[in-house]
Amino acid sequence: MTRLPAPSPRTRVRRLPDRAHYDADTVAAVVDAARVCTVAFNWNGSVHALPTAHWREGDHLCIHGARASRMLQALTEGECCVTVASIDGLVMARSAFHHSMNYRSAAIYGRFEAVEDAAHKEAALRAFIEALAPGRWAQLRPVSAKELNATTVLRLPLAEASVKIRNWGVKDDAEDMDWPVWAGVVPLATVAGAPQTDPDSVVREVPAAFG
Template sequence: MSHVAPSPRTEIHRKAQRAHYDLATVHAIVDQALVCHIAFNQGGSVHCLPTACWREGDFLYVHGANNSRLVHTLLDGECAVCITHLDGLVLARSAFHHSMNYRSVAIYGRFQAVDEVEAKEAAFKAFVEHVSPGRAAQVRLPSRAELAGTRLLRLPLAEAAAKIRNWGVEDSEGDMAIPVWAGVIPLALRAGAPVPEVGGEAYSLPAHPGFIEASN
């Protein structure tokens, strides 16, 4: 595991003991994301927009329409991308020591366009599989016209930092006798009951990613 930040702007100073700079940890956090938030500067103002994302190799992928403001801006300059998973509420005996368990990644760099048709086909197939494993073999994949109307962008994960908290309460010794429940309330992304479209009721239910819990 690497303990050295890949660049000065990725070095974590606040709660540095929570920092992880190795690609294996970054990949694991990215792979459990369906959405990322991208911050960028455009038109004299700062913006932060959510968009669907997935990973292949050492790249984070996003997509958009050819005339998308976001797409053109990301190709013109640098940005910052953030992914966060909230894993638990940490309830302490004092208000000050309440916290949250989480896994997050911050990525810096500049997106690159992927224009080669076969590469786009493979990437979008991987996107469908990321959202619903096994579904790419069941549905019609994008046509050449649909691929031509869609921009595919990828961001290297070389300049990224992960930050993780995954433990219990850190109360002060003087607060230990306070008569109140303390501990962690786990949180997780959960799939609800599927709602079929008319005409689709007779077919098998789609799979959801393994990191999303099934509803009870």
């Protein structure tokens, strides 16, 4: 398989480059699979790395928060790095050295821009809710102008990004293959639990999407 080159020197994967991917579809899939990203940025001479919910709108990663948020203000003033990761399995080898994880991760570089247009902002927030529960936005109380004004939506282009993926089994040294210990992969997945209806919810029946 022919792989695209890294979009920039800082996105080029140097450690285990055979795990690297740079194509837009793979980047989008890794971003979509995770619900939380970590945003690293510099603010007033101090480095910060904060987790926050994210979603994808086309070829942009989006985040949101209160208009007064220090992080959101800082992100439009300087460069940042956003990372996302999903852990898919524990790789249990015959030696401690070769234990590993199966994972999908992405690193995205650039500068966020604010979504100023009210209609675009509302559409972006709708995309966020729809990513969590398709069809739910139409059932909700309409968002108000006051709520839109109090909310900041930022978006970051996915153009400068790299992905690393490991999705295979155990890789042990030949001399360890006969060592008497179990070896294999323990799959991991995020699974939704039983819905818990709010005591004051007018609608008592759990939507099929959550059932």
